[in-house]
Amino acid sequence: HNEEDMTAPTNPQSSLQRKETAAPKASNGAADLTRRMVCGGLAGMIAKTVTNPLDRIRMLSQTGEHGAASGTKVTPFQLYRSIIKNEGVLGLWAGNGANLLRVFPSKSIIFSSNDFYRGCFGKLYWGSTDVYLANSGQLPWGLSFLSGGLAGMSASAATYPLDLARGRITGKLAGPGGKKHYKGIINTVLVTAREEGFKALYKGITPTLLGAMPYEGIKFGTVAMLDRTFPKKKDNVEGGSIANNVTRKVMFGGAAGITASLLTYPNDTVRRLLQLQGSKGTTAQYDGYLDCVRKTYAKFGMERFYRGALINIIRMAPNTAIQFGSYELLTQYTASYF
Numbered sequence: 001h002n003e004e005d006m007t008a009p010t011n012p013q014s015s016l017q018r019k020e021t022a023a024p025k026a027s028n029g030a031a032d033l034t035r036r037m038v039c040g041g042l043a044g045m046i047a048k049t050v051t052n053p054l055d056r057i058r059m060l061s062q063t064g065e066h067g068a069a070s071g072t073k074v075t076p077f078q079l080y081r082s083i084i085k086n087e088g089v090l091g092l093w094a095g096n097g098a099n100l101l102r103v104f105p106s107k108s109i110i111f112s113s114n115d116f117y118r119g120c121f122g123k124l125y126w127g128s129t130d131v132y133l134a135n136s137g138q139l140p141w142g143l144s145f146l147s148g149g150l151a152g153m154s155a156s157a158a159t160y161p162l163d164l165a166r167g168r169i170t171g172k173l174a175g176p177g178g179k180k181h182y183k184g185i186i187n188t189v190l191v192t193a194r195e196e197g198f199k200a201l202y203k204g205i206t207p208t209l210l211g212a213m214p215y216e217g218i219k220f221g222t223v224a225m226l227d228r229t230f231p232k233k234k235d236n237v238e239g240g241s242i243a244n245n246v247t248r249k250v251m252f253g254g255a256a257g258i259t260a261s262l263l264t265y266p267n268d269t270v271r272r273l274l275q276l277q278g279s280k281g282t283t284a285q286y287d288g289y290l291d292c293v294r295k296t297y298a299k300f301g302m303e304r305f306y307r308g309a310l311i312n313i314i315r316m317a318p319n320t321a322i323q324f325g326s327y328e329l330l331t332q333y334t335a336s337y338f
């Protein structure tokens with residue numbers, strides 16, 4: 001017998017075993033993605049609910065739809081008093097239902113797709129997924145920025161009509177007698193589509209997509225940069241390790257939120273103005289993004305683009321801190337179940 005005859009034949013059982021092990025891996029991958037989506041959505045909902053009063057004041061300051069004469073400067077405290085007077089304490093949480101309906105899918109897509117894009121870039125940068133994970137999932141700032149930006153654009157495109165509805169609900173103060181212009185997120189979407197056409201649901205999507213790339217990119221990029229600059233300490237105690245990771249993400253998230261909001265706020269103001277045009281009680285009309293910038297600057301000057309920026313910074317620091325901290329906590333505690 002020659003050596004070729006001595007070679008053991010291919011075992012059909014080993015081939016079957018490989019297929020069986022590949023199936024659980026694919027299944028586990030889908031389950032892990034679902035877990036990260038749920039954790040991201042819940043983290044966003046927690047952060048939004050806690051900071052919604054600040055967000056409401058910021059939105060009214062930004063849109064100028066607060067009942068005062070056009071161009072009048074109104075302080076955050078005056079806006080707070082106006083909300084309480086016109087809508088009661090619950091007015092501080094006006095639009096929170098719309099927020100949560102929008103935030104859960106939006107943040108679930110952002111956090112999970114950011115992890116997905118990081119995995120793809122990590123494999124390309126390090127040569128393999130194993131090497132990427134062996135290096136604690138670290139990436140250069142540019143790739144972290146890109147993965148976060150792509151995640152932000154993905155989420156914005158998928159959930160934009162909900163974002164527009166939320167902008168119209170929270171961006172207007174109730175009229176005399178507490179009469180509200182819109183009643184809930186579904187009502188806002190239906191009324192907008194009926195009165196202004198289906199395309200109106202995508203008013204302001206251009207600055208939203210343009211703003212999502214740098215905004216989310218700066219947030220995730222800043223967190224990743226701080227993560228590399230201040231590496232986590234190794235802790236043998238599981239509970240202590242989780243607490244340490246969450247604390248770090250809370251601090252990094254707060255810093256990232258402030259940085260991103262400062263750099264992208266003017267674009268966000270233009271986005272809100274475009275969303276409100278054509279809505280009940282709003283007379284301003286713009287022929288696209290650049291026309292909105294030109295008319296707003298000509299009438300109010302550069303200051304108009306930063307109206308509400310201070311309250312936005314005060315809001316964004318805890319909002320982003322809670323988002324990243326909650327996501328880290330939830331993913332750490334649920335990791336053993338998948």
